Amino acid sequence: MDNILILTIVVVAYLFIIGYLGWYGYRKTKTALDYLVAGRSVHPVVMALSYGATFISTSAIVGFGGAAALFGMGLLWLTFLNIFVGIIIAFIVFGKRTRRMGHSLDAHTFPELLGKRFNSNFIQGFSGLVIFIFMPLYAAAVLIGAARFIETTFAPNVNFTVGLLIYTLIVCAYVMAGGLKGVMYTDALQGAIMFVGMIVLLVFTYVKLGGVVTAHQALAGMADKVPAKLIAGGHLGWTRMPTTASPLWWKLVTTIVMGVGLGVLTQPQLAVRFMTVKSNKEIHRAVPAGGIFILVMTGVAFVVGALTNVYFFNHPQFGNISLDVAGGNIDKIIPAYINSAMPVWFVYVFMLTLLAAAMSTSSSQFHTMGTAIGRDFFERILLGGKQSQYTVLITRIGILTGVLITIVLGYRLPGSIIAIAAAIFFGLCATTFLPAYIGALFWKGTTRSGAIASMFTGFFGTLFWLLFVHQAESEPMGICKFIFNKPTLAHAPWTMVDPIIVILPISLLTVFLVSVFTKKMSKEHVEHCFKHI
Protein backbone atom coordinates (compact mmCIF):
# COMPACT_ATOMS: atom_id res chain seq x y z
CA MET A 1 0.00 0.00 0.00
CA ASP A 2 2.93 2.34 0.78
CA ASN A 3 4.23 1.71 -2.72
CA ILE A 4 0.85 2.54 -4.23
CA LEU A 5 0.83 5.74 -2.15
CA ILE A 6 4.31 6.70 -3.42
CA LEU A 7 3.26 5.94 -7.00
CA THR A 8 0.10 8.00 -6.58
CA ILE A 9 2.12 10.98 -5.31
CA VAL A 10 4.61 10.68 -8.21
CA VAL A 11 1.86 10.36 -10.83
CA VAL A 12 -0.13 13.26 -9.36
CA ALA A 13 3.03 15.44 -9.31
CA TYR A 14 3.72 14.45 -12.93
CA LEU A 15 0.16 15.28 -13.95
CA PHE A 16 0.40 18.67 -12.22
CA ILE A 17 3.53 19.50 -14.24
CA ILE A 18 1.79 18.31 -17.42
CA GLY A 19 -1.21 20.44 -16.48
CA TYR A 20 1.04 23.46 -15.95
CA LEU A 21 2.75 22.97 -19.34
CA GLY A 22 -0.65 22.56 -21.01
CA TRP A 23 -1.82 25.79 -19.36
CA TYR A 24 1.44 27.51 -20.40
CA GLY A 25 0.77 26.40 -23.99
CA TYR A 26 -2.78 27.75 -23.67
CA ARG A 27 -1.48 31.13 -22.45
CA LYS A 28 0.99 31.32 -25.36
CA THR A 29 -1.66 30.42 -27.95
CA LYS A 30 -3.06 33.61 -29.47
CA THR A 31 -3.78 32.69 -33.09
CA ALA A 32 -4.71 29.72 -35.28
CA LEU A 33 -1.02 29.69 -36.33
CA ASP A 34 -0.07 29.11 -32.68
CA TYR A 35 -2.75 26.44 -32.23
CA LEU A 36 -1.87 24.55 -35.42
CA VAL A 37 1.94 24.89 -35.82
CA ALA A 38 3.07 26.33 -32.46
CA GLY A 39 3.73 29.76 -33.98
CA ARG A 40 6.61 28.33 -36.08
CA SER A 41 9.13 29.23 -33.34
CA VAL A 42 9.89 26.00 -31.46
CA HIS A 43 13.33 25.32 -29.91
CA PRO A 44 15.26 22.54 -31.76
CA VAL A 45 15.62 20.30 -28.69
CA VAL A 46 11.91 20.65 -27.94
CA MET A 47 11.21 19.83 -31.60
CA ALA A 48 13.48 16.74 -31.57
CA LEU A 49 12.11 15.43 -28.26
CA SER A 50 8.55 16.13 -29.38
CA TYR A 51 9.16 14.34 -32.70
CA GLY A 52 10.74 11.37 -30.92
CA ALA A 53 8.20 11.16 -28.10
CA THR A 54 5.35 11.37 -30.63
CA PHE A 55 6.95 8.72 -32.83
CA ILE A 56 7.68 6.35 -29.93
CA SER A 57 4.64 5.28 -27.97
CA THR A 58 3.56 2.41 -25.79
CA SER A 59 2.99 0.73 -29.14
CA ALA A 60 6.75 0.73 -29.79
CA ILE A 61 7.73 -0.24 -26.24
CA VAL A 62 5.00 -2.73 -25.29
CA GLY A 63 3.76 -3.86 -28.73
CA PHE A 64 7.01 -4.02 -30.69
CA GLY A 65 9.01 -4.99 -27.57
CA GLY A 66 6.64 -7.96 -27.30
CA ALA A 67 7.10 -8.64 -31.02
CA ALA A 68 10.88 -8.77 -30.39
CA ALA A 69 10.25 -11.44 -27.74
CA LEU A 70 8.58 -13.44 -30.51
CA PHE A 71 10.75 -12.65 -33.56
CA GLY A 72 14.06 -12.02 -31.77
CA MET A 73 16.75 -9.40 -32.28
CA GLY A 74 16.18 -9.28 -36.05
CA LEU A 75 13.66 -6.56 -35.17
CA LEU A 76 16.68 -4.26 -34.75
CA TRP A 77 16.43 -3.73 -38.53
CA LEU A 78 13.42 -1.59 -37.64
CA THR A 79 15.56 0.44 -35.21
CA PHE A 80 18.06 1.00 -38.02
CA LEU A 81 15.29 2.11 -40.41
CA ASN A 82 13.75 4.27 -37.66
CA ILE A 83 17.04 6.17 -37.35
CA PHE A 84 18.09 6.10 -41.02
CA VAL A 85 14.67 6.87 -42.53
CA GLY A 86 12.86 8.32 -39.51
CA ILE A 87 15.61 10.77 -38.55
CA ILE A 88 18.38 11.07 -41.17
CA ILE A 89 16.20 10.97 -44.32
CA ALA A 90 13.13 12.54 -42.67
CA PHE A 91 14.98 15.52 -41.16
CA ILE A 92 17.79 16.17 -43.64
CA VAL A 93 16.12 15.27 -46.96
CA PHE A 94 12.37 15.76 -46.35
CA GLY A 95 12.28 17.99 -43.25
CA LYS A 96 14.17 20.98 -44.61
CA ARG A 97 12.08 21.13 -47.81
CA THR A 98 8.87 20.54 -45.85
CA ARG A 99 9.70 23.49 -43.59
CA ARG A 100 10.56 25.81 -46.47
CA MET A 101 7.56 24.86 -48.59
CA GLY A 102 5.29 24.93 -45.54
CA HIS A 103 6.43 28.51 -44.89
CA SER A 104 6.10 29.57 -48.53
CA LEU A 105 2.57 28.17 -48.76
CA ASP A 106 1.64 29.07 -45.18
CA ALA A 107 0.57 25.46 -44.60
CA HIS A 108 -0.50 24.51 -41.08
CA THR A 109 -1.03 20.76 -41.50
CA PHE A 110 0.41 17.92 -43.61
CA PRO A 111 -2.74 17.61 -45.79
CA GLU A 112 -2.72 21.40 -46.22
CA LEU A 113 0.88 21.25 -47.49
CA LEU A 114 -0.13 18.69 -50.15
CA GLY A 115 -3.36 20.56 -50.95
CA LYS A 116 -1.67 23.95 -51.41
CA ARG A 117 1.29 22.47 -53.33
CA PHE A 118 -1.13 21.00 -55.89
CA ASN A 119 -3.65 23.84 -55.57
CA SER A 120 -6.36 21.33 -54.72
CA ASN A 121 -9.02 21.52 -52.02
CA PHE A 122 -9.87 17.91 -52.84
CA ILE A 123 -6.36 16.63 -52.01
CA GLN A 124 -6.41 18.40 -48.65
CA GLY A 125 -9.94 17.25 -47.81
CA PHE A 126 -9.38 13.65 -48.93
CA SER A 127 -6.09 13.45 -46.97
CA GLY A 128 -7.77 14.88 -43.88
CA LEU A 129 -10.61 12.38 -44.16
CA VAL A 130 -8.24 9.38 -44.57
CA ILE A 131 -6.31 10.51 -41.48
CA PHE A 132 -9.45 11.14 -39.43
CA ILE A 133 -10.98 7.76 -40.30
CA PHE A 134 -7.88 5.54 -39.96
CA MET A 135 -5.77 7.24 -37.29
CA PRO A 136 -8.08 6.00 -34.48
CA LEU A 137 -6.80 2.47 -35.30
CA TYR A 138 -3.24 3.56 -34.45
CA ALA A 139 -4.43 5.72 -31.54
CA ALA A 140 -6.34 2.73 -30.13
CA ALA A 141 -3.15 0.64 -30.34
CA VAL A 142 -1.38 3.24 -28.17
CA LEU A 143 -4.26 3.27 -25.67
CA ILE A 144 -4.21 -0.53 -25.43
CA GLY A 145 -0.45 -0.40 -24.80
CA ALA A 146 -1.01 1.91 -21.82
CA ALA A 147 -3.99 -0.11 -20.63
CA ARG A 148 -2.10 -3.42 -20.68
CA PHE A 149 0.48 -2.03 -18.29
CA ILE A 150 -2.07 -0.36 -16.00
CA GLU A 151 -3.95 -3.67 -15.97
CA THR A 152 -0.95 -5.73 -14.86
CA THR A 153 0.43 -3.12 -12.43
CA PHE A 154 -2.68 -1.97 -10.59
CA ALA A 155 -5.17 -4.83 -10.87
CA PRO A 156 -7.32 -5.34 -8.90
CA ASN A 157 -6.80 -2.10 -6.92
CA VAL A 158 -7.69 0.31 -9.71
CA ASN A 159 -10.63 -0.06 -12.06
CA PHE A 160 -9.14 -0.44 -15.54
CA THR A 161 -11.98 1.34 -17.33
CA VAL A 162 -11.95 4.36 -15.03
CA GLY A 163 -8.15 4.61 -15.31
CA LEU A 164 -8.33 4.62 -19.09
CA LEU A 165 -11.07 7.25 -19.17
CA ILE A 166 -9.20 9.54 -16.74
CA TYR A 167 -6.05 9.17 -18.87
CA THR A 168 -7.97 10.09 -22.03
CA LEU A 169 -9.68 13.06 -20.36
CA ILE A 170 -6.36 14.53 -19.16
CA VAL A 171 -4.72 14.22 -22.61
CA CYS A 172 -7.84 15.55 -24.29
CA ALA A 173 -7.96 18.57 -21.96
CA TYR A 174 -4.43 19.83 -22.58
CA VAL A 175 -4.56 19.15 -26.33
CA MET A 176 -7.84 21.01 -26.74
CA ALA A 177 -6.72 23.93 -24.58
CA GLY A 178 -3.03 24.27 -25.44
CA GLY A 179 -3.01 23.28 -29.13
CA LEU A 180 0.35 22.25 -30.62
CA LYS A 181 2.27 24.48 -28.18
CA GLY A 182 0.78 22.62 -25.21
CA VAL A 183 1.41 19.31 -26.99
CA MET A 184 5.07 20.06 -27.75
CA TYR A 185 5.97 21.46 -24.31
CA THR A 186 4.51 18.38 -22.62
CA ASP A 187 6.13 16.11 -25.25
CA ALA A 188 9.58 17.46 -24.33
CA LEU A 189 9.11 16.62 -20.64
CA GLN A 190 7.62 13.22 -21.50
CA GLY A 191 10.49 12.48 -23.92
CA ALA A 192 13.05 13.20 -21.18
CA ILE A 193 11.24 10.84 -18.76
CA MET A 194 11.07 8.11 -21.44
CA PHE A 195 14.79 8.47 -22.20
CA VAL A 196 15.83 7.99 -18.57
CA GLY A 197 13.40 5.09 -18.05
CA MET A 198 14.67 3.15 -21.06
CA ILE A 199 18.37 3.68 -20.23
CA VAL A 200 17.76 2.29 -16.72
CA LEU A 201 15.80 -0.65 -18.18
CA LEU A 202 18.68 -1.57 -20.53
CA VAL A 203 21.32 -1.38 -17.77
CA PHE A 204 19.18 -3.40 -15.34
CA THR A 205 18.49 -6.09 -17.93
CA TYR A 206 22.12 -6.56 -19.02
CA VAL A 207 23.33 -6.56 -15.38
CA LYS A 208 20.64 -9.08 -14.39
CA LEU A 209 21.60 -11.42 -17.24
CA GLY A 210 25.37 -11.26 -16.60
CA GLY A 211 26.50 -8.59 -19.08
CA VAL A 212 26.10 -7.81 -22.78
CA VAL A 213 27.95 -10.77 -24.31
CA THR A 214 26.79 -13.30 -21.69
CA ALA A 215 23.15 -12.26 -22.15
CA HIS A 216 23.39 -12.54 -25.95
CA GLN A 217 25.16 -15.92 -25.71
CA ALA A 218 22.45 -17.23 -23.39
CA LEU A 219 19.79 -16.11 -25.89
CA ALA A 220 21.73 -17.66 -28.81
CA GLY A 221 21.92 -20.91 -26.82
CA MET A 222 18.12 -21.08 -26.57
CA ALA A 223 17.59 -21.78 -30.29
CA ASP A 224 16.48 -25.32 -29.44
CA LYS A 225 13.70 -23.94 -27.21
CA VAL A 226 11.81 -22.37 -30.13
CA PRO A 227 8.31 -23.94 -30.29
CA ALA A 228 7.68 -26.33 -33.20
CA LYS A 229 4.98 -24.06 -34.64
CA LEU A 230 7.44 -21.14 -34.89
CA ILE A 231 10.17 -23.39 -36.36
CA ALA A 232 7.68 -24.43 -39.05
CA GLY A 233 7.15 -20.72 -39.74
CA GLY A 234 10.88 -20.15 -40.30
CA HIS A 235 12.09 -19.22 -36.77
CA LEU A 236 15.80 -20.08 -36.30
CA GLY A 237 16.33 -18.66 -32.80
CA TRP A 238 16.14 -15.24 -31.11
CA THR A 239 19.57 -14.04 -32.24
CA ARG A 240 19.02 -15.00 -35.87
CA MET A 241 16.87 -13.71 -38.72
CA PRO A 242 14.05 -16.09 -39.78
CA THR A 243 14.60 -18.28 -42.87
CA THR A 244 14.43 -16.02 -45.94
CA ALA A 245 10.96 -16.00 -47.60
CA SER A 246 9.39 -18.00 -44.74
CA PRO A 247 6.03 -16.79 -43.33
CA LEU A 248 7.77 -15.24 -40.27
CA TRP A 249 10.35 -13.55 -42.51
CA TRP A 250 7.63 -11.96 -44.68
CA LYS A 251 5.82 -10.68 -41.58
CA LEU A 252 8.99 -9.36 -39.92
CA VAL A 253 10.56 -7.80 -43.02
CA THR A 254 7.56 -6.53 -45.00
CA THR A 255 4.93 -5.70 -42.37
CA ILE A 256 6.93 -4.69 -39.31
CA VAL A 257 10.29 -3.44 -40.62
CA MET A 258 9.29 -1.98 -44.02
CA GLY A 259 5.74 -0.92 -43.10
CA VAL A 260 6.75 1.11 -40.06
CA GLY A 261 10.25 1.97 -41.29
CA LEU A 262 8.99 3.69 -44.46
CA GLY A 263 5.61 4.79 -43.13
CA VAL A 264 7.24 7.21 -40.70
CA LEU A 265 7.96 9.66 -43.54
CA THR A 266 4.28 10.37 -44.08
CA GLN A 267 2.98 10.35 -40.53
CA PRO A 268 1.02 13.62 -40.53
CA GLN A 269 1.65 14.26 -36.83
CA LEU A 270 5.43 13.98 -37.45
CA ALA A 271 5.66 15.88 -40.76
CA VAL A 272 3.96 18.90 -39.17
CA ARG A 273 6.85 19.12 -36.66
CA PHE A 274 9.14 20.40 -39.44
CA MET A 275 6.80 23.34 -39.95
CA THR A 276 7.12 24.41 -36.31
CA VAL A 277 10.73 25.69 -36.48
CA LYS A 278 11.78 29.02 -37.93
CA SER A 279 14.88 27.99 -39.92
CA ASN A 280 16.86 24.98 -41.10
CA LYS A 281 19.43 25.61 -38.38
CA GLU A 282 16.90 24.25 -35.89
CA ILE A 283 16.46 21.11 -38.01
CA HIS A 284 20.25 20.53 -38.14
CA ARG A 285 20.43 20.92 -34.37
CA ALA A 286 17.52 18.54 -33.82
CA VAL A 287 19.18 15.65 -35.72
CA PRO A 288 21.60 14.48 -32.94
CA ALA A 289 18.90 14.55 -30.24
CA GLY A 290 16.49 12.70 -32.55
CA GLY A 291 19.02 10.00 -33.52
CA ILE A 292 20.10 9.26 -29.94
CA PHE A 293 16.50 9.30 -28.70
CA ILE A 294 15.26 6.80 -31.30
CA LEU A 295 18.29 4.52 -30.77
CA VAL A 296 17.65 4.39 -27.03
CA MET A 297 13.87 4.03 -27.24
CA THR A 298 13.49 1.38 -29.94
CA GLY A 299 16.90 -0.28 -29.57
CA VAL A 300 16.33 -0.89 -25.86
CA ALA A 301 12.73 -2.07 -26.36
CA PHE A 302 13.73 -4.61 -29.02
CA VAL A 303 16.89 -5.92 -27.29
CA VAL A 304 15.18 -6.22 -23.91
CA GLY A 305 12.11 -7.76 -25.56
CA ALA A 306 14.23 -10.54 -27.07
CA LEU A 307 16.20 -11.03 -23.82
CA THR A 308 13.02 -11.57 -21.77
CA ASN A 309 13.18 -15.13 -23.11
CA VAL A 310 16.45 -15.72 -21.20
CA TYR A 311 15.01 -14.24 -18.00
CA PHE A 312 11.75 -16.20 -18.06
CA PHE A 313 13.36 -19.48 -19.13
CA ASN A 314 16.01 -19.36 -16.38
CA HIS A 315 13.58 -18.20 -13.68
CA PRO A 316 12.48 -21.13 -11.46
CA GLN A 317 8.96 -19.70 -11.17
CA PHE A 318 8.44 -19.65 -14.97
CA GLY A 319 10.91 -22.00 -16.71
CA ASN A 320 9.40 -21.14 -20.06
CA ILE A 321 9.84 -18.79 -23.02
CA SER A 322 8.19 -15.35 -22.98
CA LEU A 323 5.38 -16.24 -25.39
CA ASP A 324 4.17 -19.05 -23.10
CA VAL A 325 4.55 -16.96 -19.93
CA ALA A 326 2.29 -14.30 -21.50
CA GLY A 327 -0.30 -16.91 -22.46
CA GLY A 328 0.31 -16.35 -26.17
CA ASN A 329 -0.49 -12.60 -26.09
CA ILE A 330 2.74 -10.80 -27.04
CA ASP A 331 1.30 -7.48 -25.79
CA LYS A 332 1.60 -8.81 -22.23
CA ILE A 333 5.28 -9.85 -22.38
CA ILE A 334 6.96 -6.52 -21.52
CA PRO A 335 4.52 -5.69 -18.68
CA ALA A 336 4.99 -9.21 -17.25
CA TYR A 337 8.80 -8.88 -17.49
CA ILE A 338 8.89 -5.45 -15.80
CA ASN A 339 6.60 -6.58 -13.00
CA SER A 340 8.59 -9.77 -12.38
CA ALA A 341 12.23 -8.83 -13.04
CA MET A 342 12.54 -5.23 -11.90
CA PRO A 343 12.60 -3.76 -8.38
CA VAL A 344 9.31 -2.27 -7.22
CA TRP A 345 10.55 1.33 -7.47
CA PHE A 346 11.51 0.79 -11.11
CA VAL A 347 8.10 -0.69 -11.91
CA TYR A 348 6.72 2.72 -10.94
CA VAL A 349 9.42 4.62 -12.83
CA PHE A 350 8.59 2.52 -15.87
CA MET A 351 4.89 3.10 -15.27
CA LEU A 352 5.64 6.81 -15.58
CA THR A 353 7.78 6.14 -18.68
CA LEU A 354 4.91 4.34 -20.37
CA LEU A 355 2.40 6.95 -19.25
CA ALA A 356 4.66 9.62 -20.80
CA ALA A 357 5.13 7.56 -23.98
CA ALA A 358 1.40 7.01 -24.36
CA MET A 359 0.42 10.60 -23.56
CA SER A 360 3.00 12.17 -25.88
CA THR A 361 1.80 10.08 -28.82
CA SER A 362 -1.91 10.22 -27.97
CA SER A 363 -1.82 14.01 -27.65
CA SER A 364 -0.36 14.43 -31.15
CA GLN A 365 -2.75 11.86 -32.58
CA PHE A 366 -5.73 13.67 -31.03
CA HIS A 367 -4.40 17.04 -32.29
CA THR A 368 -3.87 15.63 -35.81
CA MET A 369 -7.32 14.02 -35.91
CA GLY A 370 -8.82 17.36 -34.86
CA THR A 371 -6.92 19.42 -37.45
CA ALA A 372 -7.69 16.81 -40.13
CA ILE A 373 -11.40 17.32 -39.66
CA GLY A 374 -11.36 21.02 -38.63
CA ARG A 375 -8.73 22.61 -40.84
CA ASP A 376 -8.47 20.11 -43.70
CA PHE A 377 -12.01 18.89 -44.20
CA PHE A 378 -14.39 21.47 -42.69
CA GLU A 379 -12.55 24.65 -43.68
CA ARG A 380 -11.22 23.35 -47.00
CA ILE A 381 -14.08 21.24 -48.36
CA LEU A 382 -17.19 22.66 -46.70
CA LEU A 383 -16.11 26.33 -46.70
CA GLY A 384 -14.11 26.13 -49.93
CA GLY A 385 -10.90 27.27 -48.23
CA LYS A 386 -12.25 30.40 -46.54
CA GLN A 387 -10.75 31.22 -43.15
CA SER A 388 -13.33 30.71 -40.44
CA GLN A 389 -13.63 31.92 -36.88
CA TYR A 390 -14.97 28.44 -36.14
CA THR A 391 -11.85 26.52 -37.30
CA VAL A 392 -10.37 26.12 -33.81
CA LEU A 393 -13.81 25.25 -32.38
CA ILE A 394 -14.44 22.64 -35.10
CA THR A 395 -10.91 21.30 -34.53
CA ARG A 396 -11.72 20.87 -30.84
CA ILE A 397 -14.98 19.06 -31.70
CA GLY A 398 -12.96 16.90 -34.14
CA ILE A 399 -10.51 16.04 -31.35
CA LEU A 400 -13.39 14.97 -29.11
CA THR A 401 -14.99 12.84 -31.84
CA GLY A 402 -11.67 11.18 -32.73
CA VAL A 403 -11.06 10.40 -29.06
CA LEU A 404 -14.48 8.75 -28.68
CA ILE A 405 -13.89 6.56 -31.78
CA THR A 406 -10.46 5.64 -30.38
CA ILE A 407 -11.87 4.58 -27.00
CA VAL A 408 -14.51 2.38 -28.67
CA LEU A 409 -11.82 0.75 -30.87
CA GLY A 410 -9.58 0.33 -27.83
CA TYR A 411 -12.19 -1.91 -26.23
CA ARG A 412 -13.00 -3.88 -29.37
CA LEU A 413 -9.60 -4.74 -30.89
CA PRO A 414 -8.33 -8.29 -30.25
CA GLY A 415 -5.15 -9.37 -28.38
CA SER A 416 -1.60 -9.18 -29.84
CA ILE A 417 -2.87 -6.28 -31.98
CA ILE A 418 -0.69 -3.33 -30.89
CA ALA A 419 2.24 -3.73 -33.30
CA ILE A 420 0.04 -4.86 -36.20
CA ALA A 421 -2.48 -1.98 -35.86
CA ALA A 422 0.35 0.56 -35.82
CA ALA A 423 2.02 -1.12 -38.82
CA ILE A 424 -1.23 -1.07 -40.84
CA PHE A 425 -1.69 2.68 -40.28
CA PHE A 426 1.96 3.45 -41.08
CA GLY A 427 1.76 1.31 -44.24
CA LEU A 428 -1.51 2.93 -45.37
CA CYS A 429 0.00 6.41 -44.92
CA ALA A 430 3.09 5.40 -46.91
CA THR A 431 1.20 3.99 -49.91
CA THR A 432 -1.39 6.81 -49.94
CA PHE A 433 0.77 9.89 -49.28
CA LEU A 434 4.45 9.10 -49.95
CA PRO A 435 4.45 9.27 -53.79
CA ALA A 436 2.54 12.59 -53.80
CA TYR A 437 4.75 13.92 -50.96
CA ILE A 438 7.95 13.01 -52.82
CA GLY A 439 6.53 14.57 -55.99
CA ALA A 440 5.48 17.70 -54.10
CA LEU A 441 8.93 18.29 -52.60
CA PHE A 442 11.30 17.06 -55.29
CA TRP A 443 9.72 17.25 -58.76
CA LYS A 444 8.31 20.47 -60.20
CA GLY A 445 6.68 18.42 -62.97
CA THR A 446 4.30 16.61 -60.61
CA THR A 447 0.73 17.47 -61.58
CA ARG A 448 -2.46 17.66 -59.56
CA SER A 449 -3.88 14.69 -61.51
CA GLY A 450 -0.70 12.69 -60.85
CA ALA A 451 -0.92 13.36 -57.12
CA ILE A 452 -4.63 12.46 -56.94
CA ALA A 453 -4.15 9.31 -59.05
CA SER A 454 -1.28 8.10 -56.86
CA MET A 455 -3.25 8.76 -53.66
CA PHE A 456 -6.24 6.82 -54.99
CA THR A 457 -3.99 3.98 -56.19
CA GLY A 458 -2.22 3.80 -52.83
CA PHE A 459 -5.34 4.08 -50.68
CA PHE A 460 -7.69 1.75 -52.57
CA GLY A 461 -4.86 -0.61 -53.56
CA THR A 462 -3.90 -1.04 -49.90
CA LEU A 463 -7.52 -1.56 -48.82
CA PHE A 464 -7.99 -4.18 -51.58
CA TRP A 465 -4.77 -5.96 -50.56
CA LEU A 466 -5.73 -5.99 -46.87
CA LEU A 467 -9.29 -7.18 -47.50
CA PHE A 468 -8.70 -9.73 -50.28
CA VAL A 469 -5.03 -10.81 -50.39
CA HIS A 470 -3.02 -10.39 -47.14
CA GLN A 471 -4.35 -13.33 -45.16
CA ALA A 472 -3.45 -11.93 -41.73
CA GLU A 473 -6.17 -9.27 -42.27
CA SER A 474 -8.41 -10.74 -45.01
CA GLU A 475 -9.24 -13.85 -42.97
CA PRO A 476 -10.40 -12.16 -39.73
CA MET A 477 -12.18 -9.37 -41.69
CA GLY A 478 -14.22 -12.05 -43.51
CA ILE A 479 -15.28 -9.90 -46.50
CA CYS A 480 -13.34 -12.07 -48.97
CA LYS A 481 -14.87 -15.20 -47.45
CA PHE A 482 -18.37 -13.64 -47.69
CA ILE A 483 -18.01 -12.68 -51.37
CA PHE A 484 -15.74 -15.39 -52.81
CA ASN A 485 -16.13 -18.15 -50.21
CA LYS A 486 -12.37 -18.31 -49.52
CA PRO A 487 -10.17 -16.38 -47.05
CA THR A 488 -7.88 -14.88 -49.72
CA LEU A 489 -7.81 -14.54 -53.50
CA ALA A 490 -4.06 -15.19 -53.82
CA HIS A 491 -1.59 -17.98 -53.14
CA ALA A 492 1.64 -18.01 -51.09
CA PRO A 493 3.88 -16.08 -50.89
CA TRP A 494 1.54 -13.19 -51.92
CA THR A 495 -0.79 -13.92 -49.01
CA MET A 496 2.12 -13.05 -46.66
CA VAL A 497 3.48 -10.00 -48.50
CA ASP A 498 2.53 -6.67 -46.92
CA PRO A 499 0.68 -4.19 -49.18
CA ILE A 500 3.52 -1.65 -48.91
CA ILE A 501 5.82 -3.95 -50.93
CA VAL A 502 3.35 -4.23 -53.83
CA ILE A 503 1.23 -1.06 -53.73
CA LEU A 504 3.92 1.56 -52.97
CA PRO A 505 5.92 0.88 -56.18
CA ILE A 506 2.65 0.96 -58.17
CA SER A 507 1.57 4.30 -56.67
CA LEU A 508 5.09 5.72 -57.21
CA LEU A 509 4.86 4.68 -60.88
CA THR A 510 1.35 6.18 -61.05
CA VAL A 511 2.41 9.64 -59.87
CA PHE A 512 5.18 9.67 -62.48
CA LEU A 513 3.22 8.34 -65.47
CA VAL A 514 0.06 10.38 -64.87
CA SER A 515 2.11 13.56 -64.30
CA VAL A 516 3.93 13.05 -67.61
CA PHE A 517 0.66 12.85 -69.55
CA THR A 518 -1.53 15.42 -67.77
CA LYS A 519 -1.80 19.21 -67.61
CA LYS A 520 1.13 20.89 -65.86
CA MET A 521 0.68 23.19 -62.86
CA SER A 522 1.03 26.90 -63.70
CA LYS A 523 4.64 28.10 -63.78
CA GLU A 524 3.92 30.95 -61.32
CA HIS A 525 2.37 28.58 -58.80
CA VAL A 526 5.25 26.09 -59.00
CA GLU A 527 7.83 28.89 -58.67
CA HIS A 528 6.00 30.17 -55.58
CA CYS A 529 6.03 26.67 -54.04
CA PHE A 530 9.77 26.26 -54.64
CA LYS A 531 10.62 29.89 -53.82
CA HIS A 532 13.00 29.07 -50.95
CA ILE A 533 14.16 25.63 -52.11
Next chain:
Amino acid sequence: MTLLGIDDPKVWSVYLLCILSALFCIVYGAANWNKGDEEKWEDEKKVEE
Protein backbone atom coordinates in the same frame (compact mmCIF):
# COMPACT_ATOMS: atom_id res chain seq x y z
CA MET B 1 30.80 -15.77 -37.26
CA THR B 2 29.86 -14.51 -33.80
CA LEU B 3 30.15 -10.98 -32.43
CA LEU B 4 28.98 -9.66 -29.04
CA GLY B 5 27.58 -13.14 -28.39
CA ILE B 6 25.25 -12.90 -31.42
CA ASP B 7 25.70 -15.76 -33.90
CA ASP B 8 24.01 -14.35 -37.02
CA PRO B 9 25.95 -11.72 -39.04
CA LYS B 10 22.61 -10.30 -40.26
CA VAL B 11 21.75 -9.51 -36.63
CA TRP B 12 25.05 -8.36 -35.10
CA SER B 13 25.70 -6.18 -38.15
CA VAL B 14 22.41 -4.34 -37.60
CA TYR B 15 23.22 -4.04 -33.86
CA LEU B 16 26.35 -2.12 -34.89
CA LEU B 17 24.56 -0.26 -37.72
CA CYS B 18 22.07 1.19 -35.24
CA ILE B 19 24.89 2.58 -33.08
CA LEU B 20 26.77 3.90 -36.14
CA SER B 21 23.70 5.65 -37.54
CA ALA B 22 23.10 7.39 -34.19
CA LEU B 23 26.77 8.45 -34.21
CA PHE B 24 26.27 9.83 -37.74
CA CYS B 25 23.39 11.94 -36.40
CA ILE B 26 25.72 13.42 -33.76
CA VAL B 27 28.50 14.15 -36.28
CA TYR B 28 26.02 15.65 -38.78
CA GLY B 29 24.49 17.89 -36.13
CA ALA B 30 27.91 19.05 -34.92
CA ALA B 31 29.17 19.73 -38.47
CA ASN B 32 26.07 21.74 -39.38
CA TRP B 33 25.43 23.34 -35.98
CA ASN B 34 25.50 26.92 -37.28
CA LYS B 35 24.50 26.26 -40.88
CA GLY B 36 21.14 26.77 -42.49
CA ASP B 37 20.28 29.97 -40.70
CA GLU B 38 18.05 31.46 -43.32
CA GLU B 39 8.45 39.93 -47.84
CA LYS B 40 5.18 40.90 -43.80
CA TRP B 41 2.85 38.39 -45.45
CA GLU B 42 2.22 39.22 -40.09
CA ASP B 43 -0.69 40.27 -42.29
CA GLU B 44 -2.06 36.74 -41.96
CA LYS B 45 -1.76 36.98 -38.18
CA LYS B 46 -3.57 40.32 -38.14
CA VAL B 47 -6.43 38.89 -40.20
CA GLU B 48 -6.61 38.15 -34.75
CA GLU B 49 -9.37 40.31 -36.22
